[in-house]
Amino acid sequence: MGPGVGEESLDMLEERKKTILDEIRAHFDGEILVDEREGHEGFLVAPDRLVEFATAAREELGYDYLSSVTGVDYLPDEKMEVVYHFFRSQGGPALVIKTQTPRGNPSVPSLVPVYPGADFQEREAWDLLGIRFEGHPNLKRILTWEGFYGHPLRKDWHEPYYEEDNKPFKSRWPEGDVIRIEDQIPFHKNVHYPEKFSAETWIPEGDAGLYAGLSRVPEKRSGNGQPLKTDQIVVNLGPQHPSTHGVFRMVVTLDGETIVDLQPVMGYLHRNHEKIAERNTYIMNMPFTDRLDYICSMSNNLGYALAVEKLMGIAVPERAEYIRVMMAELTRIVNHLWAIGFLLNDLGAFFTPALYAINERELVLDVFEAVSGSRMMCNYLRFGGLARDLPDGTFEVIKELVTNRLPRKVEELDLYITSNEIVRARGIGVGVLTREQALAYSAAGPVLRASGVAYDVRRADPYSIYDRFDFDIPVRNNGDVYDRYLIRIDEIWQSLRILEQVIRDIPQGEIQTGKSPYQVRVPRGDSYGRVENPKGELGFYVVSDGKPNPWRYHVRAPSFINLTAMGEMCKGQKIADVVAVLGSIDIVLGETDR
Amino acid sequence: MTEDINNPEIPVPEELQGLVSVTSLDKIYNWGRKNSVWPMMFGLACCAIEMICVAASRYDFSRFGMEVMRPTPRQSDLMIVSGTVTKKMIPQIVRLYNQMPEPKYVLAMGACASGGGPFKEGYSVVSGVDKFLPVDVYVPGCPPTPQALLHGLITLQKKIERQSIRKVPWYRKGAAESIPVPILGPDLIDPRDFPTYDQEQQRANVKEKSIES
Numbered sequence: 001m002g003p004g005v006g007e008e009s010l011d012m013l014e015e016r017k018k019t020i021l022d023e024i025r026a027h028f029d030g031e032i033l034v035d036e037r038e039g040h041e042g043f044l045v046a047p048d049r050l051v052e053f054a055t056a057a058r059e060e061l062g063y064d065y066l067s068s069v070t071g072v073d074y075l076p077d078e079k080m081e082v083v084y085h086f087f088r089s090q091g092g093p094a095l096v097i098k099t100q101t102p103r104g105n106p107s108v109p110s111l112v113p114v115y116p117g118a119d120f121q122e123r124e125a126w127d128l129l130g131i132r133f134e135g136h137p138n139l140k141r142i143l144t145w146e147g148f149y150g151h152p153l154r155k156d157w158h159e160p161y162y163e164e165d166n167k168p169f170k171s172r173w174p175e176g177d178v179i180r181i182e183d184q185i186p187f188h189k190n191v192h193y194p195e196k197f198s199a200e201t202w203i204p205e206g207d208a209g210l211y212a213g214l215s216r217v218p219e220k221r222s223g224n225g226q227p228l229k230t231d232q233i234v235v236n237l238g239p240q241h242p243s244t245h246g247v248f249r250m251v252v253t254l255d256g257e258t259i260v261d262l263q264p265v266m267g268y269l270h271r272n273h274e275k276i277a278e279r280n281t282y283i284m285n286m287p288f289t290d291r292l293d294y295i296c297s298m299s300n301n302l303g304y305a306l307a308v309e310k311l312m313g314i315a316v317p318e319r320a321e322y323i324r325v326m327m328a329e330l331t332r333i334v335n336h337l338w339a340i341g342f343l344l345n346d347l348g349a350f351f352t353p354a355l356y357a358i359n360e361r362e363l364v365l366d367v368f369e370a371v372s373g374s375r376m377m378c379n380y381l382r383f384g385g386l387a388r389d390l391p392d393g394t395f396e397v398i399k400e401l402v403t404n405r406l407p408r409k410v411e412e413l414d415l416y417i418t419s420n421e422i423v424r425a426r427g428i429g430v431g432v433l434t435r436e437q438a439l440a441y442s443a444a445g446p447v448l449r450a451s452g453v454a455y456d457v458r459r460a461d462p463y464s465i466y467d468r469f470d471f472d473i474p475v476r477n478n479g480d481v482y483d484r485y486l487i488r489i490d491e492i493w494q495s496l497r498i499l500e501q502v503i504r505d506i507p508q509g510e511i512q513t514g515k516s517p518y519q520v521r522v523p524r525g526d527s528y529g530r531v532e533n534p535k536g537e538l539g540f541y542v543v544s545d546g547k548p549n550p551w552r553y554h555v556r557a558p559s560f561i562n563l564t565a566m567g568e569m570c571k572g573q574k575i576a577d578v579v580a581v582l583g584s585i586d587i588v589l590g591e592t593d594r
Numbered sequence: 595m596t597e598d599i600n601n602p603e604i605p606v607p608e609e610l611q612g613l614v615s616v617t618s619l620d621k622i623y624n625w626g627r628k629n630s631v632w633p634m635m636f637g638l639a640c641c642a643i644e645m646i647c648v649a650a651s652r653y654d655f656s657r658f659g660m661e662v663m664r665p666t667p668r669q670s671d672l673m674i675v676s677g678t679v680t681k682k683m684i685p686q687i688v689r690l691y692n693q694m695p696e697p698k699y700v701l702a703m704g705a706c707a708s709g710g711g712p713f714k715e716g717y718s719v720v721s722g723v724d725k726f727l728p729v730d731v732y733v734p735g736c737p738p739t740p741q742a743l744l745h746g747l748i749t750l751q752k753k754i755e756r757q758s759i760r761k762v763p764w765y766r767k768g769a770a771e772s773i774p775v776p777i778l779g780p781d782l783i784d785p786r787d788f789p790t791y792d793q794e795q796q797r798a799n800v801k802e803k804s805i806e807s
Contacts, residue, residue, distance in 0.1 A: 193780050267680075
């Protein structure tokens with residue numbers, strides 16, 4: 001049974017929450033408050049006690065994994081809130097910490113010294129909400145650019161095409177006479193400048209700040225102690241570069257061919273998913289989640305559906321749960337095939353392995369097209385069920401794929417690639433991320449498990465019906481590129497194992513609780529729904545104020561947060577290895593930049 | 595293929611058919627170009643995945659002479675704008691376009707590249723790449739299916755076929771003017787807008803106020 005489903009699991013959930021509560025209370029007697037707003041969970045900590053509290057949570061309570069950091073703009077209360085979700089790497093529910101700061105000058109201490117994984121997430125909160133994190137080593141904009149006007153996720157910040165706060169917009173339906181805002185706004189290029197801004201006299205900021213922030217090549221001395229003249233070479237990889245899997249940019253400082261510093265630069269595909277989502281109604285966001293990690297649209301749907309279902313407290317019929325798991329696992333196979341194909345691409349085996357991988361992917365895409373009508377952007381899940389049942393014949397296709405075709409083909413890939421000399425030479429010992437680093441940098445998914453941490457949300461904090469299936473969490477211990485490749489092969493095998501059980505056990509019956517509504521009623525509160533996406537933990541933090549639109553909608557994107565460790569993995573490696581390391585992290589820019 | 599380019603008014607003796615073609619310069623020139631369009635290996639977002647699928651074995655656009663995807667703009671003929679064009683990325687896209695040698699073509703793949711798509715209403719998305727680059731073919735869809743992209747590419751081939759060597763701009767006198775690269779300011783700044791800039795801004799401010807009230 002999934003979270004929020006059935007009385008038994010609800011009781012269990014309550015009990016687990018109480019245990020955390022008792023632990024916390026014992027540690028911080030009277031210093032932290034329980035968040036007692038309707039439907040909200042977690043604890044409120046004063047900003048000046050935050051670092052102390054986080055350190056204690058890590059050292060004493062064992063919450064060693066900071067999953068998500070985000071801000072919420074509570075405009076009516078004149079407050080900004082920063083929300084932290086901590087987990088234990090052994091598994092279990094979240095420890096939710098919130099800290100509030102006045103909206104006029106929002107500032108909280110940075111958690112980067114305690115949890116380095118907060119780095120990019122705090123930068124994102126600064127960029128989009130304007131919350132200052134004191135003590136952050138590099139508090140610059142991350143998704144927009146340096147010099148951008150305003151902080152777009154603030155509730156009183158209006159985008160150029162602003163019409164109303166919430167959809168559906170009135171202009172779209174008075175007597176069928178649609179007025180398009182882009183016809184009303186004279187700026188044909190949809191831009192929005194501050195008042196008294198003059199383009200002629202304005203001087204662009206450029207990348208000077210970025211280059212200045214890179215660490216320098218250490219001074220070299222010759223044999224007799226004389227300082228040698230060394231040059232620092234800065235290389236830009238991307239945003240248009242065949243190896244960056246999209247529009248991702250890395251700025252690298254080199255000493256010869258060795259990497260001294262690497263700074264990821266992103267935001268080239270920032271599509272303001274969160275701002276649009278806060279204008280949308282709940283159900284309107286489902287197709288937008290498809291476009292986050294566009295290789296894994298089915299499991300993105302699942303994460304969002306779980307978050308909202310948790311708030312609504314509705315159950316999902318048995319058959320729908322099985323089909324959801326089936327689609328999520330097929331997605332995992334598709335994603336890992338794709339990742340392996342393109343990792344090989346990056347290692348120099350240009351396109352041939354990828355062609356084999358894509359070939360198998362196409363077969364699964366046919367299934368997706370059959371069930372949802374679209375190859376990639378499935379938009380298949382609904383709150384409380386699915387959009388439609390499996391069409392006739394699809395089940396047999398899936399069965400054939402799972403029991404016959406895919407195992408054969410994965411074996412073939414394994415046979416050709418795993419023991420390949422070049423793959424081993426380019427992979428073993430390259431881009432190492434140790435167990436401690438992986439946890440500290442909040443790495444997720446295959447990246448975390450290749451570093452020896454057996455953490456998988458499906459097991460650590462089971463959702464949907466994953467607690468019914470018999471499967472292993474593969475772990476590898478070296479944390480290098482080769483292990484991150486192997487772990488994906490392992491995971492495909494485990495997914496096939498789960499799929500076999502799904503095919504064996506899937507019942508007949510309903511696929512939707514009640515009628516699939518156009519408008520859902522979501523009670524007040526906040527919830528964090530997370531799933532083990534192929535790329536790592538995908539979390540949706542949703543705050544509802546009881547209206548048809550989410551007040552806050554945040555995506556904890558694994559591709560984005562896994563990149564926090566990128567610099568660390570690459571330091572001391574050769575420039576050519578950067579491409580391999582990036583390929584082994586397996587990012588998708590739609591999710592990185594959102 | 596020979597029937598394609600042969601001039602029907604000049605008969606070729608039977609024994610030479612398939613060996614000799616009598617054709618016009620335009621025809622042979624376009625026939626060569628349209629069957630060797632090299633797209634740039636340039637992916638922006640979701641549509642790029644479908645573009646890769648079109649390049650892969652199932653749909654396989656090398657059947658149309660397009661298998662040589664070049665990562666450098668200097669060697670490519672066609673820019674497939676495959677995905678959402680953001681304000682942060684448009685300076686690079688314009689720069690890449692300027693770096694492509696003539697003759698060059700632009701195909702806007704998907705809803706985002708054609709007109710902003712589902713993300714149009716947001717603050718950091720350009721409402722279509724055609725606000726900056728001249729687009730030759732638009733392919734609708736979100737993302738377009740591989741078949742749709744193939745159809746778009748064939749449409750481009752037909753467009754190439756119709757061009758005449760006497761009229762094409764790249765054999766005219768004078769270098770082609772490059773498109774001014776947009777600048778990232780408080781928002782995107784288009785250098786082409788400079789003269790009308792202040793006036794437009796005032797109008798925008800007034801308009802915004804009226805919408806708010």
